[in-house]
Amino acid sequence: ERRRRRLLQNQLQELKGSIRVMCRVRPTAAGEGAAVVTIPTPTDVLVAQPGTREGRRSFAFDQAFGPGSGQEAVFEEVEPCVESVLDGFNVCIFAYGQTGSGKTFTMEGSSREEGLAGINPRALRRLFEMIAERKQLAAMGGRGGGESGGWEYAVSLSYLEIYNENLRDLLGDVPAARAGGAAAAPKKGKERASLDIRSTGEQVQVLGLSSLQADLYFADEVEEALRRGGGRRSVAATKCNASSSRSHPTLDAESLQALPSRRERRHAPLHLVDLAGSERVKKSDVSGQATGMLEAQAINKSLSALGNVMAKLQEKAKHVPFRDSKLTQLLADSLGGNSKTFMFVNINPSA
């Protein structure tokens, strides 16, 4: 079963490509004026502004989601990839777009209603469900149980943000009893310190980052930790959005898989990234604040580094400049190679 699933996943990946770019157009909000963006086919996004220099322009994506597409439909598109993490694939899903375009809504969603939950909580829940399903299958099949028999799974969660090219731990004070191995919770007062990244071969490690070890979806515990972490994100008001995220928060679910009978161990990361707003400094009027300017420069640096890395990967270039920013260093293990990357381009449909 495991081998068959891997094979199907590989075939699907070859068909769809290992970097997939989706567009998500959010509904217009009150006072924003009429939408100038439509989705004439499931893969095309048309921007029509008659009388302007741009006129009509069409953009092709792997998939386009309109204002009527709910959180569930969006998650269904990435779900097979989330599942493949337990088969050892490295996966990265990120949301890119201007401030207020729906990145946080896509990744985190809203906790107001169950149906409004975004990719992050749905992905975590799916991972834990799958682990439970596999345990149940193994128990039913007894010993042996084919290739999937005997595997043990665990998930280690961490949550950090990249702010002005510094890495900050957002889970800093998880209960010590559940904080994982070498990465114990930092002491009070030190939790906002910048952390270093170490790359060892194909694995990327953030030194001193707290983690929450889980083999079940302890809904309250996990959600509470994430909620608290989310509350620590660096947020500022810009002209475009009253509470704009100025950092790149990244939720990481490292899946650990072990087959003790054969002394096999492997791990695969799932990176879920809500990129900071891509707006131009002038338009968002953050330039008046000294920190705003610095933030905008750091955001631009990492977004353009990410753009360069994606372009080099698409070209299959020999050298990919992962080291150009903290963001690309952090994601190096799940961009390119055998990994699967999803990029959501979030847009606001008003002129």
Ligand SMILES: Nc1ncnc2c1ncn2[C@@H]1O[C@H](COP(=O)(O)OP(=O)(O)OP(=O)(O)O)[C@@H](O)[C@H]1O
């Ligand atoms: N698909 C959607 N359906 C309904 N409401 C949405 C959708 N996308 C975004 N919104 C709403 O639009 C507003 C702005 O979205 P959000 O905060 O996710 O933007 P953002 O891109 O993360 O902004 P920033 O970069 O400034 O953090 C929020 O009130 C959000 O609830």
